[in-house]
Amino acid sequence: MTTKSVIPVGTQRAVASRETNPFALLQQEIDRLFEGVTRNIPGLSSTAMPSMDIGETDKVIEITAELPGLEKTDVVLNVTDNLLTIRGEKKNEREEKNKDYHLVERSYGSFSRSVELPAGVKVEDITAEIANGVLKVTVPKPAPTQVKQIEIKTAA
Missing domain, CATH: 1.20.5 (Single alpha-helices involved in coiled-coils or other helix-helix interfaces)
Known part of the structure; x- marks a missing residue:
């Protein structure tokens, strides 16, 4: 059966x-x-995802991402079809020379995080700054859509 x-x-x-x-x-x-x-072990994690916080006020959406050790040149910020993408690559190199040993460690990892933005956001007004490994992106909220009632006339 x-x-x-x-x-x-x-x-x-x-x-x-x-x-x-x-x-x-x-x-x-x-x-x-x-x-x-x-x-949380550098070099072992296949997906090094940065921590992100998203908050909003009446006028802006604030996105904060923790990117320790990264500079402005290591991060790319794109907006496509109301999707904000933070992309970058972490590179860490350490070399220690001692009398008895020579240690060289390297770790690399790329990451990408995306956030959907509300419709109507003006991409040219988005600002971003990075300081001490913290990226802060400020997205101005779009103006609320206005509803206009249209008068219906009877046909003659």
Whole structure:
């Protein structure tokens, strides 16, 4: 006797089979554990995501990203279709010379974070500044849309 799956073929099928496969569940749990352990160790984390805070006032949206050790030349800020993207690369090199040893360490990692902006934002009015490894982006809020009621006339 053959049985049919009640799950439609497509992306959901892959999710369902992954959830029921004990080896896939084990692999997922191991990945989660290693990600947690290596997140704050330079050079071991495959995705070095900067911490970000987003706040707003009546007039502006303020985005603050922690980018320790990065300069203005290491970060690129783009806006495309109301999507603000902060992209950069962390490069860390350290060299120690001592009487008994010579240590050279290098770690690299690129990152990208995106934030959706409200419709109507004037891209030319967005400002950004970086100081002491903290990037602050200020996005002026667009003017509220005005609703105009149009009078309907009867046809003669």
